[in-house]
Amino acid sequence: MFIQASLSDWTRVCALEVNVSDFPVVALHGSDTVLNCTFSGAKNFNLSELSVFWQLADTQRSVHAYFDKQDRYVDQDERFANRTSLFPSELASGNASLLLRRIRVADEGSYSCFVKVDTYGKDSMFMQVAAPYSKPAVTWETDSNPKPGDVVALTCVAYGGYPEAQVLWQDGGGQNLTENVTISPVANEQGLFTIKSILTVVLEPNSTYSCRLTNPLLGDEGHASVTITAQSPVFPQVALWVTIGLAVCLLGLLIALAAVCHRKIKESCEEMRAEEEAKELEEAKELEEAKTAATPLKS
Incomplete structure (x- = not known):
């Protein structure tokens, strides 16, 4: 008062x-x-x-x-x-x-x-x-063997800062990717923020993504990045050589089978020809004998 x-x-x-x-x-x-x-x-x-x-x-x-x-x-x-x-x-x-x-x-x-x-x-x-933020960390979740074209969610997290931080995502070439980002600031009982930012991207081979987090009052910047090695959508080298080997073996088997079939067919044809020739010879012989038996003996 x-x-x-x-x-x-x-x-x-x-x-x-x-x-x-x-x-x-x-x-x-x-x-x-x-x-x-x-x-x-x-x-x-x-x-x-x-x-x-x-x-x-x-x-x-x-x-x-x-x-x-x-x-x-x-x-x-x-x-x-x-x-x-x-x-x-x-x-x-x-x-x-x-x-x-x-x-x-x-x-x-x-x-x-x-x-x-x-x-x-x-x-x-x-x-x-x-309040300064902790060093940001970038994580991602996807299959163990990501491929170009896969959609992947990258997460950038930093703790214990104030005021709300500014977050910038970039690719390996420095291109701004922030338009594909969601940011979720959560304050604890002390009023300090945990900043969680999620970037959704379509993978390219050997892609690098970086998260830059800036405190607007202190001007300090935290940085973290991750490189994802995406396998091209072809067989791995070992699997490719295995496949080629199997194909060569299969081709060899087919050639061998064709050769066997050709030989068998040839042998069968030769046997049939021999049988026909023998049959023709037998018929000719019988015919000759029949003619001989039909001729009268001279006195």
Whole structure:
């Protein structure tokens, strides 16, 4: 109640100049960060006259309060408990910066720094939270002997980052394949993302695919690639030689069989011809004998 009433009164006079960063502050998840705030325009003041309030700009919830030469935590938002402090030795020189420990994703947002020494001043800044991703890994599932033309799903996964990463898929020639991609970001209880990206491709022989994952705040890039050796749609070399060998053997058997058949047929023809000749000879002999028996004997 004291904070709200005081701030309402201060808005009538704003002669104190308060300055914070003009650009968003990027704070690493899990680390400590300083939200810089300085003030000027108050000279020869006593710390008992100084009041400093840090608040969340959107909800007006208290992040840290200082007045009557003491830190005040009565109205502090519970999520900031035991995580905030000022720099007491630097207050007299105009430094009202806030030290925020063990940064969380939930801390991201706009913060206002209010300072009062007789007169009042304030300014607001934005803090962004960033966390690096693990090195991405690319996996794929298909038959053990993939062939060109097979449809394959490649999966790229990275863990524990923030904010949501940008994912770029490329082939071995550097061509962008992202239009064939689905991306599924899932946040854990800490707000950190697991990024899972799936690329669907039609295989070509000896295809290489790479996944590049970039954190837009940190600018760091993770890279992973996979090369899939797809067998051409022909017999493997060993199977080809086996097939050729079998074909040669079969051809040899057919030739041998044809030769045997030809010889058998020839022998059969010769036997039939010999039998016919013998039969003809026998018939001729019988005919000759018949003629001889029919001729009368001369006296």
